[in-house]
Each structure stands twice: as C-alpha cells, then as structure tokens.
Amino acid sequence: MSSIRTRLFVILLAATGVVWLSAVWWIQHSTRSEVEQVLDARLAEAAQMVSSLISDRRIDVASAGPVELDLPVPAAGSDYSRQLSCQIWSLDGTLLGASASAPSGRLAAEQTGFSDSLVDGEAWRVYTMINEDLGLRVMVGDRLTVRERLVTDVVRGLLLPALAILPVLAALIWISVGRGLAPLDRMARALSARTADDLGPVSAGPLPREIRPMGAALDGLFARVAGAREREKSFTAFAAHELKTPLAGIKTQAQIAAMAPDEATRRQALARIEAGVARTDRMVRQLLELAAVDGAPEGGGEIVDMTRLATDLVQDMRRLAIERDVQFRLEMAPELFCRIPDPVLPAVALRNIVENAVLASPPGCEVVVEGVARDARITLSVLDRGPGIPEAERARVTERFFRGAGAPAGGSGLGLAIAQVAVERLGGRLGFAPRAGGGEAVQIVLPCAGPLHESGRASEGRDTATRS
Amino acid sequence: MRVLIVEDDETLADGLSVGLRLQGFTPELVTCCADAREALAQGGFSAVVLDLMLPDGSGLDLLAGLRAGGDRLPVLLLTALDQVRDRIGGLDAGADDYLGKPFDLGEVSARLRAIIRRAEGRASALLEWNGLRLDPSRMSGEMDGRELRFSRREFSVLRALIETPGVIVEKDRLEERLYGWQEGVESNAVEVHVHKLRAKLGAGFIETVRGVGYRLAEPRP
Numbered sequence: 001m002s003s004i005r006t007r008l009f010v011i012l013l014a015a016t017g018v019v020w021l022s023a024v025w026w027i028q029h030s031t032r033s034e035v036e037q038v039l040d041a042r043l044a045e046a047a048q049m050v051s052s053l054i055s056d057r058r059i060d061v062a063s064a065g066p067v068e069l070d071l072p073v074p075a076a077g078s079d080y081s082r083q084l085s086c087q088i089w090s091l092d093g094t095l096l097g098a099s100a101s102a103p104s105g106r107l108a109a110e111q112t113g114f115s116d117s118l119v120d121g122e123a124w125r126v127y128t129m130i131n132e133d134l135g136l137r138v139m140v141g142d143r144l145t146v147r148e149r150l151v152t153d154v155v156r157g158l159l160l161p162a163l164a165i166l167p168v169l170a171a172l173i174w175i176s177v178g179r180g181l182a183p184l185d186r187m188a189r190a191l192s193a194r195t196a197d198d199l200g201p202v203s204a205g206p207l208p209r210e211i212r213p214m215g216a217a218l219d220g221l222f223a224r225v226a227g228a229r230e231r232e233k234s235f236t237a238f239a240a241h242e243l244k245t246p247l248a249g250i251k252t253q254a255q256i257a258a259m260a261p262d263e264a265t266r267r268q269a270l271a272r273i274e275a276g277v278a279r280t281d282r283m284v285r286q287l288l289e290l291a292a293v294d295g296a297p298e299g300g301g302e303i304v305d306m307t308r309l310a311t312d313l314v315q316d317m318r319r320l321a322i323e324r325d326v327q328f329r330l331e332m333a334p335e336l337f338c339r340i341p342d343p344v345l346p347a348v349a350l351r352n353i354v355e356n357a358v359l360a361s362p363p364g365c366e367v368v369v370e371g372v373a374r375d376a377r378i379t380l381s382v383l384d385r386g387p388g389i390p391e392a393e394r395a396r397v398t399e400r401f402f403r404g405a406g407a408p409a410g411g412s413g414l415g416l417a418i419a420q421v422a423v424e425r426l427g428g429r430l431g432f433a434p435r436a437g438g439g440e441a442v443q444i445v446l447p448c449a450g451p452l453h454e455s456g457r458a459s460e461g462r463d464t465a466t467r468s
Numbered sequence: 469m470r471v472l473i474v475e476d477d478e479t480l481a482d483g484l485s486v487g488l489r490l491q492g493f494t495p496e497l498v499t500c501c502a503d504a505r506e507a508l509a510q511g512g513f514s515a516v517v518l519d520l521m522l523p524d525g526s527g528l529d530l531l532a533g534l535r536a537g538g539d540r541l542p543v544l545l546l547t548a549l550d551q552v553r554d555r556i557g558g559l560d561a562g563a564d565d566y567l568g569k570p571f572d573l574g575e576v577s578a579r580l581r582a583i584i585r586r587a588e589g590r591a592s593a594l595l596e597w598n599g600l601r602l603d604p605s606r607m608s609g610e611m612d613g614r615e616l617r618f619s620r621r622e623f624s625v626l627r628a629l630i631e632t633p634g635v636i637v638e639k640d641r642l643e644e645r646l647y648g649w650q651e652g653v654e655s656n657a658v659e660v661h662v663h664k665l666r667a668k669l670g671a672g673f674i675e676t677v678r679g680v681g682y683r684l685a686e687p688r689p
Binding site: 237238240241242243244245246247248249250251252253255256259260261265268269272273275276279403404 | 477478479480481482483484486487490519520521523546547548568569570571572573574
C-alpha cells in the first residue's frame with residue numbers, strides 16, 4: 001500500500017472494528033448470562049406462585065381438569081407475551097392442568113429444579129417443583145428460542161446504530177489522518193514548488209518531530225548536490241576557458257595567415273595553428289579521460305598485468321619521446337597482477353604521469369618506469385630528470401586545471417588531476433617526491449587485494465626485466 | 469600605440485601579438501599577473517588586453533588592483549566565460565570592454581581603438597588637427613582633399629603627436645611607442661619617420677623642439 005493515508009485509514013478502521021466486535025461479543029455473552037439468570041428466577045417464582053395458588057385452593061385442579069392459567073406475563077402486544085407455559089402433573093404422571101401456551105408433551109422429566117428439555121422439537125428451559133401437600137408436580141418453562149431472540153435483540157439494538165455510525169466514523173478517521181499528515185503535504189508542496197537551483201535547507205521552518213530526520217536527510221542531500229553542482233560549474237567554466245583559449249589562438253593565427261604581408265609570417269602562423277590543434281586535441285582527450293575516470297566503477301573487476309600495461313603504454317608513447325629526444329627505461333617485475341575495476345584506470349593514470357615526465361624532461365634524458373610488488377601492494381614509479389615540482393606547488397598539482405608557474409608550456413593542468421582520480425578509483429594512492437639527483441619521482445601505489453592465483457608469482461617477481 | 473597583452477596561452481598570445489602589430493599597434497606580451505604588474509608600473513601603455521584566467525591568479529584581481537591604484541588605463545577583457553553574469557562581473561571590476569573567446573582579430577583592434585578613444589575623451593573615431601583628418605582604423609589620413617597613406621611606424625609617431633596637439637612629446641616617449649621591448653631601436657629612427665611624415669604633410673606640420681622632442685604646429689591662420 002503506497003499511500004500512508006490509506007494505510008493509516010485501513011489500520012485505524014480495522015482496529016476500531018476489532019474493538020467494536022469484541023465489545024459486541026462481550027455484551028452478547030454477558031447479556032445472555034444475565035437474561036438466563038433473570039428468566040430462571042422468573043420460572044422458579046412462577047412455579048412457586050402456581051404451587052401456592054393450588055395449595056390455597058384458589059384453583060381446583062382435581063375438578064377443573066385442564067384449565068388455563070393466567071400467569072403474570074409482560075404487557076400484551078409485546079413479542080415476549082405468552083412466553084411462559086405451565087403444566088401440573090400428579091405424582092403418578094397424569095396431566096392435571098396446563099396453561100394455554102403449554103405444549104401437549106410433558107415439559108420435563110421427574111427431577112425437580114431447573115432442566116433443559118426437548119418438547120415437540122423445541123428446546124425448553126423448565127423449572128419443576130413438587131407440591132408435597134397435594135401430591136402435584138408443577139412445571140413452568142419457556143422456550144429457549146425466545147431467550148435467544150431477547151439476546152439477539154439486545155445485540156442488534158447495539159449493532160445497528162453502530163453500523164449506521166460506521167461511515168461517519170470512517171469519514172472522521174479519513175479526515176483526521178489527512179490532518180495529521182498535513183505537514184508532509186506541506187513539505188511535498190514546498191519541495192515541488194522549488195526551482196532546480198533552489199537547494200536551500202528544507203528544515204528552515206519548524207518541522208514536526210517525526211519528519212525532522214527526513215528533513216535533515218534531505219538537507220544533507222541538497223548540500224551534497226549543491227557541492228557537486230558547484231564543482232561541476234567551476235569545472236565547466238575551467239573547461240570552457242581551457243578549450244576556448246586554444247581555439248581563440250587558432251582562429252587568430254588563421255586570420256594572421258590570411259592577412260600576412262610576408263611568407264615567413266604566414267608560415268609561422270600556420271605552424272602555430274598546427275601546434276594549437278594538437279594541444280586542443282590533447283585537451284579534449286584529457287577532458288574525456290577525466291569524465292571516463294570520474295564515472296568508472298569502484299571495486300571488483302578483472303585481473304590485469306601491470307607489467308603488460310606499462311610496456312604497451314611506453315610503446316604507444318614512443319613517438320612523443322622521439323619528438324622530445326627522451327628515452328624510456330622500463331624496470332618492471334616480470335608479472336604484476338592486480339584485480340581492478342577497469343583497465344582504463346591504471347592506463348590513463350600511468351599515461352598522464354609518463355606524458356608529464358616526458359614533457360618535463362630535458363632532451364637526451366631518460367624517463368624510468370618501475371614496477372614492484374611488495375606486501376600485497378603494487379608500486380609503479382615514474383622518474384624523470386626535469387626541473388621537478390616546486391615544494392610550494394606539490395600539494396596543488398592534482399587540482400584540476402592547476403598549472404604551476406614553472407610548468408612546461410602547452411599543458412592543460414589536467415594530467416595529474418586525471419591520474420589522481422583514476423588512482424583513487426583504484427583504491428590506491430598517488431605520491432610525489434623529489435628524485436635523488438634531480439627531477440621528480442611520481443609513485444602510484446595500488447592495493448592488490450583479492451584472491452589472485454597468480455599473486456604468489458607476482459610477489460616473487462623481484463628480478464626485474466630491463467628494457468629501454 | 470603600445471598595448472600590453474596579458475595572456476598565458478602561447479598560440480593565442482603570439483596570435484594577438486603578431487595580429488595587433490599588423491593592425492598598427494605596438495604590442496607587449498606578458499604571461500602572468502606578476503609580470504603584468506611590473507610592466508604596468510613602468511607605464512607607457514595606451515591599453516591592456518587582459519585574459520581572465522592566468523597561471524598565478526585571476527585577471528580580475530589584477531584589474532581590481534589597477535583600478536584601486538587609481539589607474540584609468542583602458543582594459544579589454546578576454547574571457548571564455550561569456551555568460552552574462554561573468555561579463556557583468558568583468559565590467560564591474562573596472563574593465564572597459566570584453567570579448568568572448570574565440571574572437572576576431574579585427575574586432576579586438578576595433579574595440580581597442582574604441583576604448584582608447586573613449587579614454588582620450590574623443591567622440592569621433594577620426595583624429596583632426598590643422599586640416600589633417602586621421603583614421604586610426606585604416607592608418608590613413610586626408611589633407612586638403614588628398615588621401616594620405618602611412619607606414620605603421622609613421623602612423624605611430626603621428627598618432628602620438630596628434631593625441632596632444634601643440635604639446636611637446638619627448639623623443640624617448642616616441643621611441644617607446646614605436647618599438648616594443650623586444651625590438652632594437654636605431655638611434656635616428658624617430659628622425660627618419662618624422663622626415664618622411666614632413667614629406668607627406670608639409671614641412672611645417674611637425675615642429676622640432678631641439679634637444680627635447682617634437683610637437684604639431686599651431687593651426688595656420
């Protein structure tokens with residue numbers, strides 16, 4: 001049942017019904033025993049009355065034969081008139097007299113006092129007493145169906161008005177529940193009236209205690225959404241700047257090429273257009289990578305050999321290295337297996353770090369990529385002989401679009417931010433440290449938890465394969 | 469006209485520098501706020517072309533600092549954030565105009581001329597003196613019904629003089645307006661350009677104040 005109102009309504013109605021039904025049952029029960037007591041007493045009283053009338057010779061049973069006995073009964077016209085019947089038997093079993101309403105059969109057997117009997121197919125309650133003086137047996141009885149009807153009438157008298165009230169009660173419950181849920185309605189209305197930009201707190205006004213936790217939870221969610229949106233907004237602003245700036249450069253250079261007064265100016269402008277396009281291309285690639293690592297899943301995944309991955313990567317980057325006159329040296333354990341959610345993550349992280357290292361390296365130098373496994377951790381290091389990251393900027397290098405004052409030209413300020421996000425997604429850690437003898441040492445430390453059947457081999461693989 | 473370009477993107481900075489030079493300006497290029505402050509402190513610029521996002525801070529902060537110091541130098545903002553809010557922010561921070569990236573080189577120079585003209589308190593785009601009408605957008609002039617063409621450097625000298633007619637402009641200042649920091653200055657360059665200008669405008673149009681500089685002659689009666 002998805003509506004709280006309906007749910008509460010049904011529960012309340014059912015509860016009320018149960019209470020009501022038990023009350024009816026109880027009333028019926030107590031009425032029945034009460035009625036039995038009263039009517040039994042009346043039977044005994046009537047029997048004694050008949051017996052004493054006979055003893056006083058007010059009624060001559062012997063001479064009269066069957067006579068009608070007018071016993072005290074409720075006012076005529078009522079449903080309950082003529083409900084008592086009387087029979088007078090001699091002790092030897094001859095019917096001496098009976099009331100008009102009495103059945104033709106004998107009301108009760110020999111025993112005195114109260115008894116239940118079946119006469120002519122009807123159930124009777126009978127009181128029998130013996131008049132020792134006259135040698136008579138007086139029986140006074142009433143039909144049990146009448147008693148039943150009495151009880152039923154009492155219960156019906158209670159139940160009918162109750163049934164009539166039921167719709168009114170239902171309506172009252174319905175309205176009350178609605179009233180009780182009004183704060184929820186108000187909250188819902190306030191929320192649905194909000195614009196997409198309105199992420200202010202819900203619990204600004206006073207909230208009932210019951211929905212305060214929900215208000216607080218919503219406020220928390222809103223704050224997180226606002227934060228995410230703020231980050232997205234600043235990211236979009238940065239991305240716009242970072243993409244539009246090289247585009248503006250390309251356009252300007254194209255206009256210069258078009259109006260260049262001499263061949264040298266024109267050729268230079270064209271060269272700059274090419275460089276600008278290359279840079280913009282790299283920027284777009286990095287923005288896409290960032291989006292990819294941002295959305296990458298966490299945990300679980302497939303088993304990847306980091307050594308293979310690093311080897312392929314270095315192969316891919318050979319052209320850039322040759323352009324920059326930089327050599328690679330690969331010092332990886334023969335196999336470094338790791339269970340990761342997506343092989344794109346380590347590839348993207350390593351690629352951006354290696355790219356940075358190549359761009360920072362002076363010509364003729366070496367970029368070293370190392371990989372070892374130790375204590376269920378894989379450590380990938382990228383070492384260069386560039387100027388290194390200034391100490392003051394080390395904490396900020398993984399900020400998106402952060403470019404150090406001394407950073408090589410043409411960078412986007414995204415590379416290390418991408419690496420950081422990717423490594424975080426892998427549950428690892430990215431570290432920067434000055435390299436002994438000059439340059440920067442960047443470390444990716446990845447946990448290689450999880451059951452790896454190759455893990456034994458991976459951790460044994462201390463002997464390094466050296467390639468260049 | 470010397471214009472300071474504050475832009476860190478290599479391709480764009482070079483494009484602006486070469487492009488504005490071709491359009492008759494004398495551009496100087498710096499790539500960060502710190503260098504820009506230093507250059508502005510030295511003075512001698514007619515306008516600044518300022519990028520918003522710079523490696524060592526925001527162009528807006530640089531602009532705010534400039535205006536806080538009472539400097540009324542015309543500033544053209546270059547911004548990739550071309551949402552209305554950002555433009556308002558830039559103009560309120562004291563920019564005279566803005567351009568969203570990517571832009572047209574012709575528009576950059578037209579806007580630069582416009583904000584320089586406004587800063588000089590002129591209503592017309594044309595500069596007039598003593599029968600000469602000078603059109604900075606075309607680097608050309610008109611005198612007694614004759615169309616006059618000037619080289620970029622000739623025009624720079626003439627512009628510097630016509631901005632304050634009758635007032636002496638020192639030779640050093642003319643050299644500064646003619647050449648950027650990167651360009652070597654030949655010792656007699658200004659004299660050569662003045663000589664060429666006199667050939668086009670008549671010998672008496674520019675007066676030499678010996679040992680100080682040059683000025684435009686008072687109008688002919």
